[in-house]
Amino acid sequence: MIKLSKLTDYAVVVLAEMAQGDACLQTATGISGKTKLPEPTVAKVLKLLAKGGVISSCRGVNGGYQLSCPPDSITMASVITALEGPVLLTSCVEGNDDCCSHSANCSMKGKWNPVNDAMTRALENVTLTQMISSQRGTS
8 A cells, every 4th residue: 555644644734724815924823723633743744835835934022834836836746755755665666775685686777767757647637736626526
């Protein structure tokens, strides 16, 4: 089973809330209150999203966080990469140095690349706007 962490799931919830905030600066406390997620978790998610370039931060008394681009430009690939690292279905895809001890003799080495690329493309084709629209359709 391929499964994302709860933190990544929470990141989408946080981003959905931020997208509805009319591009104004938002705080971890405010987002926590609206999403009912614990403030330390929201703060951690915000820091990871900022480090990944999905959102931007402004320090100071009137500081906070805001989306770094419109919701229809934020892909699920960028969110997952910010929280989990690059999308790698196996450890032996091209460009990854973290292969297993059998990689020198493995007939499957590199064969997962097309599958990994397809997964990445699929995630790049789903935007935050689509996730929010799906969310609204189910309530």
